[in-house]
Amino acid sequence: MTSGTVTAPARTWTAVCGYDDLVPESGAPALVGTDQVAVFRTHDGAVYALSNHDPFSTASVLSRGIVGSRDGVPTVASPMHKQVFDLRTGACLDDPEVRVTVYPVRVRAGRVEVGSA
Amino acid sequence: MTPHTNVPPARDLVVVGNGMVGQRLVEAVRERDPERRWRITVLGEESRAAYDRVALTSYLTGTTADELGLVPEGCYDEHCVLHLGDAAQDIDRVARTVTTASGRTVGYDALVLATGSVPFVPPVPGAGADGCFVYRTLDDLDKIRERAGRVGSGVVVGGGLLGLEAANALHSLGADTTVVEFAPRLMPAQVDQGGGEVLRRRIEGLGLTVRVATATERLEPLDDGGLRMVFADGDVLDTGMVVFSAGIRPRDGLARAAGLELGPRGGVAVDSGCRTSDPAVWAVGECAVVDGSGYGLVAPGYEMAEVVADRLLGGSATFGESDTSTKLKLLGVDVASFGDAHAATPDALEVVYADPVGGVYKKLVVTDDASQLLGGVLVGDASAYAALRTMVGEPLTDTPEQLLTAGPQVSGLDDAAQVCSCQNVTAGTIRAAIHDEACHDVAAVKGCTRAGTTCGSCVPLIKTLLAQSGAAASNALCEHFELSRAELFDVVRATGLRTFSEIIARHGSGRGCDICKPAVASILASLGTGHILDGEQATLQDTNDRFLANIQRNGTYSVVPRVPGGELTPEALITIGEVARDFGLYSKITGGQRIDLFGARVEQLPAIWRRLVDAGLESGHAYGKALRTVKSCVGSTWCRYGVQDSTSLAIMLETRYRGLRAPHKIKAGVSGCARECAEARSKDVGVIATENGWNLYVGGNGGFRPRHADLFASDLTTDRLVVLVDRLLMFYVRTADRLQRTAAWLEALGDEHGDGLAYLHRVLVDDDLTICADLDAAVQRHVGSYTDEWAAVLDDEEKLKRFVSFVNAPGTPDPSIRFVTERGQIRPTAADDDTAAPVTVAGPTLEVVRR
Numbered sequence: 001m002t003s004g005t006v007t008a009p010a011r012t013w014t015a016v017c018g019y020d021d022l023v024p025e026s027g028a029p030a031l032v033g034t035d036q037v038a039v040f041r042t043h044d045g046a047v048y049a050l051s052n053h054d055p056f057s058t059a060s061v062l063s064r065g066i067v068g069s070r071d072g073v074p075t076v077a078s079p080m081h082k083q084v085f086d087l088r089t090g091a092c093l094d095d096p097e098v099r100v101t102v103y104p105v106r107v108r109a110g111r112v113e114v115g116s117a
Numbered sequence: 118m119t120p121h122t123n124v125p126p127a128r129d130l131v132v133v134g135n136g137m138v139g140q141r142l143v144e145a146v147r148e149r150d151p152e153r154r155w156r157i158t159v160l161g162e163e164s165r166a167a168y169d170r171v172a173l174t175s176y177l178t179g180t181t182a183d184e185l186g187l188v189p190e191g192c193y194d195e196h197c198v199l200h201l202g203d204a205a206q207d208i209d210r211v212a213r214t215v216t217t218a219s220g221r222t223v224g225y226d227a228l229v230l231a232t233g234s235v236p237f238v239p240p241v242p243g244a245g246a247d248g249c250f251v252y253r254t255l256d257d258l259d260k261i262r263e264r265a266g267r268v269g270s271g272v273v274v275g276g277g278l279l280g281l282e283a284a285n286a287l288h289s290l291g292a293d294t295t296v297v298e299f300a301p302r303l304m305p306a307q308v309d310q311g312g313g314e315v316l317r318r319r320i321e322g323l324g325l326t327v328r329v330a331t332a333t334e335r336l337e338p339l340d341d342g343g344l345r346m347v348f349a350d351g352d353v354l355d356t357g358m359v360v361f362s363a364g365i366r367p368r369d370g371l372a373r374a375a376g377l378e379l380g381p382r383g384g385v386a387v388d389s390g391c392r393t394s395d396p397a398v399w400a401v402g403e404c405a406v407v408d409g410s411g412y413g414l415v416a417p418g419y420e421m422a423e424v425v426a427d428r429l430l431g432g433s434a435t436f437g438e439s440d441t442s443t444k445l446k447l448l449g450v451d452v453a454s455f456g457d458a459h460a461a462t463p464d465a466l467e468v469v470y471a472d473p474v475g476g477v478y479k480k481l482v483v484t485d486d487a488s489q490l491l492g493g494v495l496v497g498d499a500s501a502y503a504a505l506r507t508m509v510g511e512p513l514t515d516t517p518e519q520l521l522t523a524g525p526q527v528s529g530l531d532d533a534a535q536v537c538s539c540q541n542v543t544a545g546t547i548r549a550a551i552h553d554e555a556c557h558d559v560a561a562v563k564g565c566t567r568a569g570t571t572c573g574s575c576v577p578l579i580k581t582l583l584a585q586s587g588a589a590a591s592n593a594l595c596e597h598f599e600l601s602r603a604e605l606f607d608v609v610r611a612t613g614l615r616t617f618s619e620i621i622a623r624h625g626s627g628r629g630c631d632i633c634k635p636a637v638a639s640i641l642a643s644l645g646t647g648h649i650l651d652g653e654q655a656t657l658q659d660t661n662d663r664f665l666a667n668i669q670r671n672g673t674y675s676v677v678p679r680v681p682g683g684e685l686t687p688e689a690l691i692t693i694g695e696v697a698r699d700f701g702l703y704s705k706i707t708g709g710q711r712i713d714l715f716g717a718r719v720e721q722l723p724a725i726w727r728r729l730v731d732a733g734l735e736s737g738h739a740y741g742k743a744l745r746t747v748k749s750c751v752g753s754t755w756c757r758y759g760v761q762d763s764t765s766l767a768i769m770l771e772t773r774y775r776g777l778r779a780p781h782k783i784k785a786g787v788s789g790c791a792r793e794c795a796e797a798r799s800k801d802v803g804v805i806a807t808e809n810g811w812n813l814y815v816g817g818n819g820g821f822r823p824r825h826a827d828l829f830a831s832d833l834t835t836d837r838l839v840v841l842v843d844r845l846l847m848f849y850v851r852t853a854d855r856l857q858r859t860a861a862w863l864e865a866l867g868d869e870h871g872d873g874l875a876y877l878h879r880v881l882v883d884d885d886l887t888i889c890a891d892l893d894a895a896v897q898r899h900v901g902s903y904t905d906e907w908a909a910v911l912d913d914e915e916k917l918k919r920f921v922s923f924v925n926a927p928g929t930p931d932p933s934i935r936f937v938t939e940r941g942q943i944r945p946t947a948a949d950d951d952t953a954a955p956v957t958v959a960g961p962t963l964e965v966v967r968r
């Protein structure tokens with residue numbers, strides 16, 4: 001880990017990168033403890049974090065997916081077989097049975113911080 | 118389909134002739150006779166089973182005999198037998214047997230003659246000489262092709278429908294072609310003097326010579342193996358070969374010998390139930406004369422086949438007066454005639470529109486009060502043909518002038534209107550297929566109803582019906598863009614918008630998705646907007662383009678350096694080997710004549726490419742919808758059969774088009790001779806060497822739906838070849854749909870414009886759309902601005918920053934990537950690998966030497 005961890009009462013926050021390091025409308029992979037997390041920044045400046053693990057291919061690749069929208073919902077499409085996930089809830093919009101873990105995420109002093117799930 | 122095979126069929130049906138109609142008869146009986154009441158024996162004189170004679174000419178432009186085949190799988194079995202290469206020679210009507218050339222004797226309860234017709238060869242002295250041909254069977258075409266390859270010129274005697282088709286064929290085989298017609302105009306049976314004149318000019322404009330009002334008196338052999346034609350007016354013409362196509366004569370010899378009644382001008386006379394003077398014998402197709410009329414088209418023949426099938430199974434169908442409308446594309450010129458084209462109806466009026474400069478002639482024949490359409494002739498522009506044909510006999514809703522200039526309204530097409538005359542399918546049947554059987558595109562309608570499967574002229578009308586039903590799949594790109602890819606391309610090109618944000622804000626909605634983003638990225642790249650990872654463009658790319666490598670099942674990537682034409686120096690080979698060894702990558706020769714290195718983690722890619730680029734290798738674009746490989750054979754340089762240097766050409770082409778982004782991947786191949794070791798005809802662009810240059814084939818595909826490429830042009834010089842490939846590729850880039858390979862694109866062009874290949878000819882060779890200069894310039898810009906994508910990334914810290922395993926731990930390998938060793942190389946772990954197998958986590962990590 002490159003940056004220190006901040007201990008908050010209920011959860012641990014890990015600063016993973018500068019907000020400016022996130023290219024709008026794309027994702028970046030981060031290591032939070034032993035969890036692989038995909039951090040996304042959308043066109044409106046919002047930040048989201050999902051597990052980087054693609055449940056369909058079992059590879060850790062969601063951060064490399066294309067960010068966009070479906071019916072107004074912010075989404076990422078798995079780069080492997082294109083299943084689309086809701087960035088807010090982690091729900092797979094193509095398969096209601098499937099959901100990926102959502103991580104709390106916030107921007108503090110220009111740094112993006114991911115909370116323990 | 119064989120529920121009762123144990124019950125022996127009661128009766129024997131013998132069919133003489135396995136042509137288009139004979140085959141249709143067999144299928145029609147089989148369809149109606151699931152109990153197998155008829156045991157069928159078919160005798161065919163040709164060595165091949167029934168094939169699509171209507172599409173015969175396409176055999177010369179690359180369609181194979183197999184592709185022309187008409188016999189569905191499972192059609193013949195132990196109760197339905199086909200004997201090929203064995204002509205029926207004799208009918209014994211008393212014993213009810215047929216004897217064949219090979220001595221076979223078959224008994225029948227019912228006999229159907231489907232012997233078709235033979236081309237008429239005028240009885241001029243010398244017409245049987247060496248170098249004289251007819252145009253009817255695949256064998257004829259094999260012989261014509263062989264001769265045309267040796268001689269430079271040819272004459273077609275007969276300027277009718279088939280004569281012009283034969284002239285087209287000679288022309289496309291590269292022969293200097295002359296058409297000699299006895300009548301004062303071309304296509305005398307279909308078009309009038311005005312239409313014939315426009316047709317003549319269009320055809321002369323294509324480089325053929327036309328002689329009308331000319332009678333051939335005799336043919337004399339020349340010393341050089343050619344022929345001299347002597348005409349009635351004393352003129353002579355020396356030529357390499359002559360093809361007779363002066364009409365057809367029904368093959369009624371068998372019937373004549375058996376004492377069956379014939380028509381006044383030949384042909385087997387039958388009643389409206391298609392029965393001959395002997396109630397046990399029937400005749401169908403071109404050999405039959407129904408109530409005094411013979412037909413030289415396939416549609417009436419099919420109808421006769423259905424009538425006989427029905428009658429054989431106890432029905433009482435009758436043959437109605439048949440539509441003799443025709444439409445064809447002759448040398449790229451549309452010609453159509455329908456209904457009462459010659460205004461033979463008493464008091465009929467003709468309304469004519471003629472544009473001699475534009476080469477368009479249209480005539481409608483209407484009743485004297487202009488209330489009803491009777492027929493018409495269209496030359497040069499037959500786009501309204503399918504719709505007009507359905508209106509024959511119906512009350513006119515528009516004035517004839519409106520119909521001629523603005524074209525017909527097809528919204529109110531009656532359910533009973535016949536849309537497909539070849540297969541006799543009405544608008545109602547097609548609508549039912551669309552609604553009840555969920556046929557949502559032309560292909561599905563074809564499959565369900567057979568409409569559009571013969572001459573194809575009704576396809577535009579099928580499309581209109583699909584569009585009107587609302588069932589047609591919209592060509593909108595995705596939920597974010599109403600536009601199709603081709604439309605979006607034009608918008609981006611015309612507006613100069615160069616970012617996705619601007620494009621979607623102005624022409625779309627929402628924020629895009631994994632469909633429209635890569636499509637826009639590809640359009641921008643095709644327009645030459647800089648590096649594909651520049652700025653916002655990076656976020657539009659699919660993961661393969663985003664990391665300039667192909668993602669694999671475990672999230673690692675593969676690396677493919679370009680190996681133009683498959684030619685590789687030992688040094689380059691050693692570099693690739695060393696890189697594979699040093700980074701612990703799995704290496705494999707690809708199906709595209711190059712080497713793929715698998716198992717690279719995203720953070721290793723820059724170091725791997727640094728080594729490759731330093732050694733002079735560059736991106737192979739295996740990840741892009743772009744030019745992939747130009748496969749080559751060793752050609753004349755090494756091969757004892759090669760006639761041209763295929764390797765050099767392949768390298769030149771691959772270098773020219775490398776990096777060209779397209780709607781889908783593009784593959785090409787160059788073979789050094791007709792043995793075709795480079796499998797060029799399975800590629801989007803195929804080039805095959807000839808003694809005189811190169812033959813260019815387009816629209817080939819391997820993959821899911823294999824297709825052989827069609828011959829587009831022959832004996833090209835290298836310069837001309839490059840010009841045509843330039844235009845072809847750029848036109849494809851601009852107009853194809855997203856993820857549409859050239860094969861599907863060519864077929865879609867065919868559905869839209871009648872004949873995709875002829876359309877491409879008009880656009881890319883004749884420059885009908887006057888875009889060739891623009892296409893040429895666009896390719897020049899591409900060639901001039903090419904840079905290696907990987908070299909550019911290595912020089913750009915911003916771009917390199919993205920090649921990390923984790924933003925907060927850039928050097929830490931993804932711990933979930935695991936490999937095992939197999940046959941001395943790594944492979945990703947699989948679910949059933951036992952844990953005892955030697956596992957490598959993310960491959961060995963090595964210090965990478967920067968040179």
Ligand code: SRM
Binds near residue numbers: 675705
């Ligand atoms: C590596 C290779 C197989 C091999 O080990 O030999 C390969 C591998 C892949 N092929 Fe292929 N194809 C490879 C030669 C072919 C060939 C043979 C050829 O090119 O001569 C064909 C049939 C010819 C053709 O394209 O018409 C071929 C037809 C396909 C298709 C079906 C295309 C179609 O039109 O039906 C796909 C799917 C697609 O593109 O949508 C495909 C897709 C793929 C993808 C990209 C699948 C994917 O999305 O991950 C594979 C990953 C490539 C990679 O590098 O990781 N690959 N693929 C070959 C790379 C050739 C090269 O040097 O670039």
Ligand SMILES: Cc1cc2nc3c(=O)[nH]c(=O)nc-3n(C[C@H](O)[C@H](O)[C@H](O)COP(=O)(O)OP(=O)(O)OC[C@H]3O[C@@H](n4cnc5c(N)ncnc54)[C@H](O)[C@@H]3O)c2cc1C
Binds near residue numbers: 139205368413572
């Ligand atoms: C180049 C060309 C283009 C054409 N274009 C069109 C078009 O655009 N539209 C259209 O409607 N029509 C077109 N036609 C006409 C169409 O092909 C014919 O109408 C159709 O093939 C007639 O079918 P048929 O079965 O009656 O005859 P054929 O298809 O000729 O079949 C008759 C078969 O019987 C065999 N035979 C003959 N005698 C015997 C015997 N004694 N024993 C065994 N077998 C025998 C013959 O060898 C032949 O195979 C075209 C024809 C040609 C040649």
Ligand code: SF4
Binds near residue numbers: 757758795
């Ligand atoms: S295609 Fe012809 S020239 Fe090329 S390798 Fe094969 S036989 Fe030799």
Ligand code: FES
Binds near residue numbers: 536538568573
């Ligand atoms: S009219 Fe010929 S295929 Fe439909």
